[in-house]
Amino acid sequence: MDDRPVILFITDDPALGAMFRLRLQAEDYAVTWVSSGELDEVLPDVSSDLVYFDVDSARSTVASVLFRLRRAPGTRNRPLVLVSRTPEEQLRRRLPLAPQDFVLALYQYEAAS
Numbered sequence: 001m002d003d004r005p006v007i008l009f010i011t012d013d014p015a016l017g018a019m020f021r022l023r024l025q026a027e028d029y030a031v032t033w034v035s036s037g038e039l040d041e042v043l044p045d046v047s048s049d050l051v052y053f054d055v056d057s058a059r060s061t062v063a064s065v066l067f068r069l070r071r072a073p074g075t076r077n078r079p080l081v082l083v084s085r086t087p088e089e090q091l092r093r094r095l096p097l098a099p100q101d102f103v104l105a106l107y108q109y110e111a112a113s
Helices: 014-026 036-042 062-071 088-094
Strands: 006-010 030-034 050-054 080-084 103-106
Touching: 006 014, 006 036, 014 030, 014 050, 030 036, 036 062, 050 062
Parallel strands: 006 030, 006 050, 050 080, 080 103
Antiparallel strands: none
């Protein structure tokens, strides 16, 4: 039996998904990585302890993904971390949830020169 915490990571950016998966697995988490388009296929069977959602790469609307996560039994009451490079004020205008419904994980990166 695998007792590791399970993280559902939703991103349509393969590089970001691979980076997060490697980092989280190195910290001994079990990671299920899906694109926003694959979400409906996995939601009936997934039960996670935490959900990460990369809102910048989502091909589906952010509201649509958040609605589906809150409707599914395996993710309904799970902590939700929104991963984004978008400034917080701009991002909050795009979100349909109240501030207590999620945590923002904002990041910046610069390309190597």
